[in-house]
Amino acid sequence: MLLRQFLMEWKLFSRDRAAMFWTFLFPLLLLLGFGVIFRSQGPALTLVWSIPAQPSRADAELEQALAGTPLKLLKLSPEEAEARWKRGETAAQIEREGDAFRIRVNSYLVAQGQSAAQIAQQAHLMATARQSGVELKLLPMTLESPGHAHATNYAAFLLPGLIGLNLLSVGLFSVGMVNVAYREKGKFRRLAVTPLPKGIFLGGQVLHRLTVVILQTLVMLVVGRLVFGIANQGSYLALAFVITLGTASFMAMGFALCSFTKTTETYGAVSNVVFMPMMFLSGVYFTLDAAPKWLQQSVVVLPLSPYIKALRGIFNDGAALMDHLGGLAVVVAWGAIFFAVAVRRFKWT
Amino acid sequence: MSELALRVRGLRKQYPKVLAVDGLDLEVFRGEVFGLLGPNGAGKTTTLEIVEGLTPPDTGLIELLGLDWRHHGREIRSRIGVQLQSTSLFNKITPKEALDLYGSYYPKRRSTAELLDLVQLQEKASAYHITLSGGQQQRLAIALALVNDPELVFLDEPTTGLDPQARRSVWDVIRHMKAEGRTVILTTHYMEEAEALCDRLAIMDHGRILTTGTPLELIQQLELPSVVEFAFDGEAPDPTGFAAKLGQPVERRGDLWEIPTRDPKGLLPCLLEFAELEHVPFEQVHVRRATLEDVFLHRTGRSLRE
Numbered sequence: 001m002l003l004r005q006f007l008m009e010w011k012l013f014s015r016d017r018a019a020m021f022w023t024f025l026f027p028l029l030l031l032l033g034f035g036v037i038f039r040s041q042g043p044a045l046t047l048v049w050s051i052p053a054q055p056s057r058a059d060a061e062l063e064q065a066l067a068g069t070p071l072k073l074l075k076l077s078p079e080e081a082e083a084r085w086k087r088g089e090t091a092a093q094i095e096r097e098g099d100a101f102r103i104r105v106n107s108y109l110v111a112q113g114q115s116a117a118q119i120a121q122q123a124h125l126m127a128t129a130r131q132s133g134v135e136l137k138l139l140p141m142t143l144e145s146p147g148h149a150h151a152t153n154y155a156a157f158l159l160p161g162l163i164g165l166n167l168l169s170v171g172l173f174s175v176g177m178v179n180v181a182y183r184e185k186g187k188f189r190r191l192a193v194t195p196l197p198k199g200i201f202l203g204g205q206v207l208h209r210l211t212v213v214i215l216q217t218l219v220m221l222v223v224g225r226l227v228f229g230i231a232n233q234g235s236y237l238a239l240a241f242v243i244t245l246g247t248a249s250f251m252a253m254g255f256a257l258c259s260f261t262k263t264t265e266t267y268g269a270v271s272n273v274v275f276m277p278m279m280f281l282s283g284v285y286f287t288l289d290a291a292p293k294w295l296q297q298s299v300v301v302l303p304l305s306p307y308i309k310a311l312r313g314i315f316n317d318g319a320a321l322m323d324h325l326g327g328l329a330v331v332v333a334w335g336a337i338f339f340a341v342a343v344r345r346f347k348w349t
Numbered sequence: 350m351s352e353l354a355l356r357v358r359g360l361r362k363q364y365p366k367v368l369a370v371d372g373l374d375l376e377v378f379r380g381e382v383f384g385l386l387g388p389n390g391a392g393k394t395t396t397l398e399i400v401e402g403l404t405p406p407d408t409g410l411i412e413l414l415g416l417d418w419r420h421h422g423r424e425i426r427s428r429i430g431v432q433l434q435s436t437s438l439f440n441k442i443t444p445k446e447a448l449d450l451y452g453s454y455y456p457k458r459r460s461t462a463e464l465l466d467l468v469q470l471q472e473k474a475s476a477y478h479i480t481l482s483g484g485q486q487q488r489l490a491i492a493l494a495l496v497n498d499p500e501l502v503f504l505d506e507p508t509t510g511l512d513p514q515a516r517r518s519v520w521d522v523i524r525h526m527k528a529e530g531r532t533v534i535l536t537t538h539y540m541e542e543a544e545a546l547c548d549r550l551a552i553m554d555h556g557r558i559l560t561t562g563t564p565l566e567l568i569q570q571l572e573l574p575s576v577v578e579f580a581f582d583g584e585a586p587d588p589t590g591f592a593a594k595l596g597q598p599v600e601r602r603g604d605l606w607e608i609p610t611r612d613p614k615g616l617l618p619c620l621l622e623f624a625e626l627e628h629v630p631f632e633q634v635h636v637r638r639a640t641l642e643d644v645f646l647h648r649t650g651r652s653l654r655e
Contacts, residue, residue: 004450008450011446012439015441182437186433186434186437190438190493193401193402193429193431194451194454195454195456349403349404
């Protein structure tokens with residue numbers, strides 16, 4: 001009976017094109033899209049140089065100093081430079097101020113602007129030192145991930161994040177939203193007048209979602225491997241364990257949340273309130289290392305953030321389960337709370 | 350084996366704001382088609398839900414087929430069939446799959462082919478549910494209620510929203526159920542449906558049964574078994590003033606005034622004279638026998654479809 005229920009879930013799911021798209025294709029598109037877009041280092045940093053019609057000796061020295069840097073110099077007349085600045089296209093601009101130079105950084109383009117400015121600063125310092133007979137040297141620097149693999153591959157960073165995000169959306173939408181709709185539309189009531197044990201119905205649903213997650217994850221792993229050459233650095237057993245654990249916790253979350261709302265409209269609002277902050281604050285697409293300390297510390301208590309951290313640790317950096325015991329404990333704790341709430345509150349009518 | 354398919358005693362259900370069922374008693378015999386009539390909010394659906402085991406009552410005794418929900422829930426579910434007011438299925442399930450699936454929930458089941466045949470959905474057996482017409486969806490819902498060869502079938506407004514032809518085909522299915530010896534309990538908004546299908550009826554309002562009997566009995570119980578009708582050209586005018594002067598209730602319904610009476614022969618001459626005097630712009634006068642609709646109006650003070 002459970003098997004039949006499980007197979008029927010799959011049959012109907014496979015006919016639902018929207019569900020198929022959001023479940024299998026959309027995460028892949030995200031991975032491929034962002035993975036390709038951020039594959040390289042991005043365009044060279046541009047520094048706008050507002051330079052008067054008659055360059056001075058200082059200008060010539062600056063030009064020489066900047067020549068050895070990876071910066072792309074864009075020399076403009078002061079008027080043109082000002083016009084470009086006003087249009088908001090300039091991230092960083094160097095210009096004369098009396099006898100000296102100064103750098104302006106666009107507050108809307110801080111990331112590019114500050115990097116460009118810093119390179120210019122260094123070049124200027126080195127040139128100044130050279131004039132006084134001191135040769136300054138930069139220390140060698142490399143980009144490396146904690147596990148020494150996939151350091152410059154954004155897709156590798158993204159992949160575990162997307163897998164975690166998938167679990168959250170399976171819980172919130174494939175479980176929570178679907179069951180609110182079943183209850184609202186009376187599907188549960190129709191089942192309740194048959195002798196089918198409710199456990200079998202829910203069991204079929206849970207098994208189906210679990211297999212969906214497994215398939216979804218496999219597809220992501222295979223595409224990641226083939227397109228971006230991303231390989232699992234940890235043990236597959238640990239990976240399977242963490243994914244099963246996450247599926248259980250986030251599905252419990254769906255069952256718990258759907259017990260609080262009667263209509264799909266209300267649930268839609270509630271689920272977005274949960275989904276949006278978790279998606280942006282949990283390190284799916286980027287980490288919060290630039291955010292205030294209090295925020296970084298508070299997202300750790302949400303289930304997704306430590307979960308993705310553990311997943312990323314195992315998958316990208318070959319960490320062991322033991323290394324992420326604390327984070328996984330947070331996920332288990334949330335799962336247990338959601339499970340208890342769901343058992344207490346879940347209603348059929 | 351109990352003679353009664355359903356026995357309800359002293360059923361009560363209080364919701365936070367409304368007393369939905371207020372000490373209801375009901376008996377339905379095996380093999381009959383029993384109609385539960387009442388205006389919206391009368392408590393019909395709540396009563397059905399309690400009897401079907403979907404909602405627990407506050408107090409009261411319920412026996413289905415001689416069994417009690419508290420001890421024999423599973424057995425009752427196996428032996429009854431239920432069509433809810435709106436049967437929600439997946440959009441992309443086919444009638445054949447739905448019947449197979451629901452059939453698999455029961456120890457005893459009828460064949461899918463036979464059921465499709467019964468509700469004339471053979472040609473649509475492999476069409477997605479969402480592509481079926483309202484009447485076809487409703488026939489499927491009824492077929493689903495028969496999937497376990499039930500002894501007792503509940504149909505909640507089985508023909509609401511259907512066109513006359515679709516309604517007839519549902520009626521045929523219900524008659525067939527009776528011919529097979531099943532007990533059918535249905536609710537309806539349509540008086541002609543109740544007259545056409547039901548062996549016995551109960552009229553309920555405010556959570557209570559007001560009266561029970563065969564359609565004929567109910568009409569004969571009326572104190573005013575005849576009705577004089579004034580037909581107007583277009584919407585009938587407000588009869589309040591006329592009724593006050595006449596000293597007798599006048600109901601307005603669409604383009605009609607209806608004046609129930611025990612003695613049409615005596616009433617008619619003075620009624621016509623009075624209408625002339627008051628310049629009532631009626632077009633025609635009819636005298637007819639009271640119908641279930643009038644029984645309903647008389648008992649509840651409301652029209653059935655209000």
